[in-house]
Amino acid sequence: MTVQEATPEIAIIGGGIVGLVLAAGLTRRGVRVNLYEQARNFREIGAGIGFTRNTVRCMEKINPAVVTALRSGGAVNVSLDQQDPKSYLRWIDGYGQQREDGPMYQKPLLKLDAGVKGWETVRRDQFLDDLVKVIPDGVVHLQKRLDTIEDNEDADKVFLNFTDGTRVEADAVIACDGIKSRTRQLLLGLENPASFPQYTHKVAYRALIPMDKVLGAIGEYKTFRQHMHVGPNAHLIHYPVNTNTIGATVVISDPNEWPQDKPTTARASRKDVAEALANWCTPVRNLVDLFPEELDQWALFDLFEYPVPKYNKGRVCLVGDAAHASSPHHGAGASFGIEDALCLSTLMSEVTMDLREHRTSKASALRTAFETYDKVRRTRTQWLVNSSRRVCDLFQQPEWADPAKRVKTESCFEEVKDRSFKIWHFDSTAMVDETIHEYRTGTRPSAKMNGINSTNGVKEANGTK
């Protein structure tokens, strides 16, 4: 067996941020990778994206070139404050009509300190452009839309068939094909509701606005610092995405249905947004006035109602939005996909070392690796899907409109803090250790004789302190 043959060959489906970061991690570890992207070019939707310190640490572990790409993509601190290098997230009252010191006043509700360079933001398209350059030549294959996967227990290889009639083989498939994942449909079957994302009953409107215009609308303090404005049935977030642009997103509740077959973006007008926020504070209305007259309305879908029961099957696994598509209200969807990518990069290193020492067969090692990935990642990532729904409900409590309910509505922020810290304080070093431990436990000969683990499937957590 040559070194080449001993190394697993992985097919990555999907060239979004998570697929590319994973490819950067695997190629760096000497794993043979082919990445198949259905589009003609790489193209990122949405406006800005932010990463907390713990996610940047994951990127460093995956491949330091990913961090270089983030920074060369123009990443800036979410708070552009000459006096203070720390990042803060701020929640303020977007609706209340209290007038403490004039029409620009909005009551502060929560301020979270994320540390120095603790929340870096970047334009998605710029980050993606620089990320593509990290991937070695020959890895990426564009215009390849997955049709079917053949993963037969007794076959050495997995086969992928594309809609253009071509067919390739791989030792395993890692699907980063997003919220509308074809791979998820293939693993679960079309009769499983988890094969399709569900409407969250929220629509989003996103804009990139020149900073000099925003200054006049909301004042210098808010322009240079991220702010989340909360209120009844809607919220608005804005933050600098580079040194001269503000990214702003409005999310509005929608009681109506959004049919599965309708495109998830629709044309809309600024008037729709302005009407929904007509009774809000002056700075909010000023900022909405700077949105383009015509813009896209994004229907937000996720996997909350029908989560994926298991992220792996045989030599195929689901990663990022394909596994746990979340609404965007924690701003952590891509971050959790990057945590997934670190888990899988770690596992592919383990598999490669095992194969080099002839400890196991490729197929068996890869199946155990994906079983481990599911075990390590599923609970936390499904929590995010639930939590993102939950914090949106808290941001958009209808009772913000009722002054008699102020004490109650404002009491939600201890929970918002806890949920944010659970995301930010993620210990990626501990996850790497856990991943290696679980994988090695899974590959021990005794593990295979033992059909059921000792906790009988129940989640067990140690609460001693």
Next chain:
Amino acid sequence: MTVQEATPEIAIIGGGIVGLVLAAGLTRRGVRVNLYEQARNFREIGAGIGFTRNTVRCMEKINPAVVTALRSGGAVNVSLDQQDPKSYLRWIDGYGQQREDGPMYQKPLLKLDAGVKGWETVRRDQFLDDLVKVIPDGVVHLQKRLDTIEDNEDADKVFLNFTDGTRVEADAVIACDGIKSRTRQLLLGLENPASFPQYTHKVAYRALIPMDKVLGAIGEYKTFRQHMHVGPNAHLIHYPVNTNTIGATVVISDPNEWPQDKPTTARASRKDVAEALANWCTPVRNLVDLFPEELDQWALFDLFEYPVPKYNKGRVCLVGDAAHASSPHHGAGASFGIEDALCLSTLMSEVTMDLREHRTSKASALRTAFETYDKVRRTRTQWLVNSSRRVCDLFQQPEWADPAKRVKTESCFEEVKDRSFKIWHFDSTAMVDETIHEYRTGTRPSAKMNGINSTNGVKEANGTK
């Protein structure tokens, strides 16, 4: 000024667990205390009560005799396991009809390790009996129902008038007068909805059942170990309260209103409970069969809809349920009152030391102490009220009845774990430090000139790690 005069004289309103624990803490610190209880005798309602390790640590700091009272009251580990000294909390499927190995099978959902002696349970009445013995003679005054409080800015003393026409004075009033607190009404006014607890739309049925009978109903494993059975619109918890008795509580959703003027307990029959749980697992139905044929139905009220805006006013403050009456679903209501009592015991030590050194006036020191108490305790305790509602919603998800929603419903337990750990992992030493720091900051001369603190009232939390 004599030593006697330098020591603050505190009136405690209410002789429940929290009032008595606080009295034990203050008398130990040499503070003069009078405790006024409206009842003819001490009497505790409810069945069992449990305390995690961190609450026992609070008791130790308040007065070690409280821990002695707990243990002499017959406290036992929530898991009576000869092989394992640790306490565990377990959540299992009370409804699902899966039959893995017979009719007694119930799917385990979450197991939390609370450490050695990590959750001690006791009969409320037995604990109270032994707690009363800790209080020095002359402190307790029974059959004293509070009518009004006079706290005039320019008066040296606060005056309390009781419904029997008697009148006493004190330097300050600490109200532990429970969910229907008269003191809360006096502080907020009857027009404030927070003066009255609100119906949570849950009713509870409690029973104490001899252990030998329970053994036959649910088997040995579950009898000796706490279990929370979850299912659609109801849940059931049982645990040993001493070596021969099981305490069991059923909580059922009730869509109807419960008028404010109706007594919060009503007569009910076992049949009501059995009908609500008719489709549940065999062990659940077996256990309900052991409830008394006639029993009380407890309407559960709390302060969720209208929380108390501030826990202090002048020289009066609200503690425990008077400040933050919670539904009982975390089993932490009394624990949070005991945390309050530690905060106030710490503050009264500080006040006593300041007065001994003539640093300030009694009235000013006590006002600052109560201001500090509100600052240190309000956020966490209002979080508990919200969280208890939230976990009950998770335990009682109607979707437990829908097999297609199983993955979603079961995904709630990461949140249940986080919320439990936030309660159990409370660092009482850090709270004591924070209390002293905040009090001393508040008594510095500069603090009084500064009308507003630097964060402009916004909660700020440091998320750096």
